[in-house]
Amino acid sequence: MTARDLLIESTKRLIWERGVNATSPGAILNASGVGQGSLYHHFSGKPALAAAAAASLAADLQAETDRMLGGDEPSPLAKVRAYVDADRDALRGCRLGRLAFDPGRDGGVAAPIAAYFTELQRTLTQLLDQAVTAGELADSTDTTAVATVIVAGVQGGFVLAALTGDPRAMTDTTRGLQVLLQNAMTSHAPRPRNQ
Amino acid sequence: MTARDLLIESTKRLIWERGVNATSPGAILNASGVGQGSLYHHFSGKPALAAAAAASLAADLQAETDRMLGGDEPSPLAKVRAYVDADRDALRGCRLGRLAFDPGRDGGVAAPIAAYFTELQRTLTQLLDQAVTAGELADSTDTTAVATVIVAGVQGGFVLAALTGDPRAMTDTTRGLQVLLQNAMTSHAPRPRNQ
DNA sequence: GTCTATACCGCGATAGAC
DNA sequence: GTCTATCGCGGTATAGAC
Numbered sequence: 001m002t003a004r005d006l007l008i009e010s011t012k013r014l015i016w017e018r019g020v021n022a023t024s025p026g027a028i029l030n031a032s033g034v035g036q037g038s039l040y041h042h043f044s045g046k047p048a049l050a051a052a053a054a055a056s057l058a059a060d061l062q063a064e065t066d067r068m069l070g071g072d073e074p075s076p077l078a079k080v081r082a083y084v085d086a087d088r089d090a091l092r093g094c095r096l097g098r099l100a101f102d103p104g105r106d107g108g109v110a111a112p113i114a115a116y117f118t119e120l121q122r123t124l125t126q127l128l129d130q131a132v133t134a135g136e137l138a139d140s141t142d143t144t145a146v147a148t149v150i151v152a153g154v155q156g157g158f159v160l161a162a163l164t165g166d167p168r169a170m171t172d173t174t175r176g177l178q179v180l181l182q183n184a185m186t187s188h189a190p191r192p193r194n195q
Numbered sequence: 196m197t198a199r200d201l202l203i204e205s206t207k208r209l210i211w212e213r214g215v216n217a218t219s220p221g222a223i224l225n226a227s228g229v230g231q232g233s234l235y236h237h238f239s240g241k242p243a244l245a246a247a248a249a250a251s252l253a254a255d256l257q258a259e260t261d262r263m264l265g266g267d268e269p270s271p272l273a274k275v276r277a278y279v280d281a282d283r284d285a286l287r288g289c290r291l292g293r294l295a296f297d298p299g300r301d302g303g304v305a306a307p308i309a310a311y312f313t314e315l316q317r318t319l320t321q322l323l324d325q326a327v328t329a330g331e332l333a334d335s336t337d338t339t340a341v342a343t344v345i346v347a348g349v350q351g352g353f354v355l356a357a358l359t360g361d362p363r364a365m366t367d368t369t370r371g372l373q374v375l376l377q378n379a380m381t382s383h384a385p386r387p388r389n390q
Numbered sequence: 391g392t393c394t395a396t397a398c399c400g401c402g403a404t405a406g407a408c
Numbered sequence: 409g410t411c412t413a414t415c416g417c418g419g420t421a422t423a424g425a426c
Contacts, residue, residue, distance in 0.1 A: 149371025176344025
């Protein structure tokens, strides 16, 4: 493994554990076993290295969600349900979401993260639209709102689990999201509104 | 205002803006106009000051939610709906939730925050239980899951808004949560007067 | 109680040898 | 390309005068 790759891999791991701001070049050099000169040879400085690591993390997550939400096999709704129920290490936090309020999240780091979440929200909305077309969900379903609350719910599950130290915050949250999807299904279509 | 209070108020403001780890004693002294000696006279160090500020922030939020969820006037479900639709400055983040992955969130800071969220989740669950008893929600409602996904959804809305720079992430999320509550209502329940 | 002066250390980066 | 040596700066805290 080249020094450049070692630096990126170590930075990715440290960013997941402590965030960008709290990850120092010294810690990265320690973790990677690379000398200081290599860092500043391959990158202009810490911000550039952090940006490269963030882009790689975003690519990793993108690949994982693609594997879960792509393909033609299960129904659109089943894919969304699978995303909600995916295995998550609740206490470690989302590799990207945990950086939302990290002071080290400058432009270079922020861009790939924003792109990942925008794309995830778009993909889920499309799947929900397909589920409506396929008759899996009621016609009246607000697919944008449902897709957003799913992504937000998962991120908030990570936040609550970390804050309380209790991973059940995540499982309770995803159970609530499944209730939302269940009640949106056509067999349980919303009752007529009185008015 | 005493020096001690000035220090706590300035620290609260800076913690909201940058988090605990990225708030230095120097910045606090600058913001408060207090001398360095006063800080270390009233507090053993930065961790103790941060803990006092976190406790004060938690008390502020507790008072705000008490005002919204307490009293006997509106129905239990209407209170929960009001919490979901409360005014929020999405891009600034939740004063407490944004600290979930802050490396400076040590035991002294973490405890009052965890207590606030545990209590909020408990209160919402109770209100939802009352709503079931009152016939506002279906008997089969998983009140723990719904309460948790509401708290998590709001926190995740903050996260997504910050990550994408778009406050609509919060409004889309709360709309999704209202759909969840709407679909959990019983057909015979009186509808809330707002929306 | 509050102030200024001082100290120590690690962060982030540069210089220049090999 | 990689290494070690060095630098300036700010974070965090202590000392001691007033």
